[in-house]
Amino acid sequence: MRIGIPRALLYYYYYPMWKVFFEELGAEVVLSSQSTKGILAQGLKYAVDEVCLPVKLSYGHVLELAEQVDFIFLPRLVSVEHRKYICPKFLGLPDMIRRLDKMAPLIDVNVNLYRKNVDLYKAVKKAGSCLTGNKLKIWKAYHRSIVALQKYFRLLQLGLIPEEALAVLENRVKNEPLPYPVELNIAVIGHPYNIYDSYISMNLIKRLRSMGAAVYTAEQVPEKIIKRYAARLPKKLFWTLGQRMLGAASHYLDRPDISGIVHVAAFGCGPDSMTGDLIERQARAMNAPFLNLTLDEHTGEAGVLTRIEAFLDMVRWKQAGVVGL
Ligand code: SF4
Known part of the structure; x- marks a missing residue:
């Protein structure tokens, strides 16, 4: 069968x-x-x-x-x-x-x-x-x-x-992947089928890694931490994935070692428009670098790449203490 x-x-x-x-x-x-x-x-x-x-x-x-x-x-x-x-x-x-x-x-x-x-x-x-x-x-x-x-x-x-x-898991590699040179820590928040699908996300995670960023996602945050942070919202969220994304984003915003947040949304997704907005408000309130990428079937790779590069430049300048950021 x-x-x-x-x-x-x-x-x-x-x-x-x-x-x-x-x-x-x-x-x-x-x-x-x-x-x-x-x-x-x-x-x-x-x-x-x-x-x-x-x-x-x-x-x-x-x-x-x-x-x-x-x-x-x-x-x-x-x-x-x-x-x-x-x-x-x-x-x-x-x-x-x-x-x-x-x-x-x-x-x-x-x-x-x-x-x-x-x-x-x-x-x-x-x-x-x-x-x-x-x-x-x-x-x-x-x-x-x-x-x-x-x-x-x-x-x-x-x-x-x-x-x-x-x-x-399938024993196709003997060891876990080799570490790559890390200069920045970036949280990437989005539905798993958007951020981990290399075609939809235009290889976002691998691109960030190749540009010197260690990538942190919601799946790395233990459930109890997610729940603790999500409980800070004035109203309880009833979507599993929305709660995971918001809880993880709040947790990463609280961590001084995380330099910025990228939120990945899919065009036509109602929940994403709300979670994205809530995460963006929190990031702005904390003066944390934030990038929102909304992807659809017409999104051009060159445009996404330019935005990621510009975002990482902004994060680096902020870390270097450039005035105005
Ligand atoms: S509408 Fe949003 S949450 Fe629902 S399946 Fe599509 S991307 Fe996922």
Whole structure:
């Protein structure tokens, strides 16, 4: 049985878990390719106009898999933690995808942990039942997949980006990546599917590293710190990813070793417009260098590069004490 997993959206958080789970049940996992202009073009052709850029891109990834696999794993993500929701665009995705021609059958189990975390096993059991009727085997696969996920998150917390953490987990590199020369510490805040997708982000993280910046993301901040900082907001946020981004941004703004913040937003994203604005206000109040990059399918690479270079120059001048900054 070949199970396709699109390299999009919360692939950047949960792929190690999904992969181990399906492989433990004897399936072959087929991952879509790295995002490209062609994959995005397919997504743009078939997605409805109203959705945001990452959802359009996910269409392209699903379409790439459609004729190669027996099933496509596209869970209906409602909530991935207690008392928090995921953006509603995730919820409708399986229904939007299903209407496409020549689509492989979807495994679109409901993941809704809003009330109880144990509800995850219900979803896992249902997904596993597409491959086997052996409940013990599903239970063991589930446990191994959770262990893999915990290892992956530990690697992200150490500062590896998803592709590096996966290379370590899959034994494709013997050691963790070599350190690169560091001159500045920059926090990059955005949804994981925007900042870690090298095509959408135009290789932002690697570019910053090559320009002498160590990059810090929300995934490096422990959950309890995120929650503590997010609790300072006058109103509780009910989106998992929005809370993560705001909590991490406030934490980094409090750290004197972080020289500036880059916020990455996707065109057409409602939550991003709000979180971006809140982060920008905090950064301005603290006189911290801040850059907002809003990306869409028409964003030119040269323009983004110029803005990053100008931002890093501003950070360096500020550190050197240039008057007026
Ligand atoms: S949070 Fe924003 S970028 Fe993410 S799926 Fe929702 S609208 Fe799209």
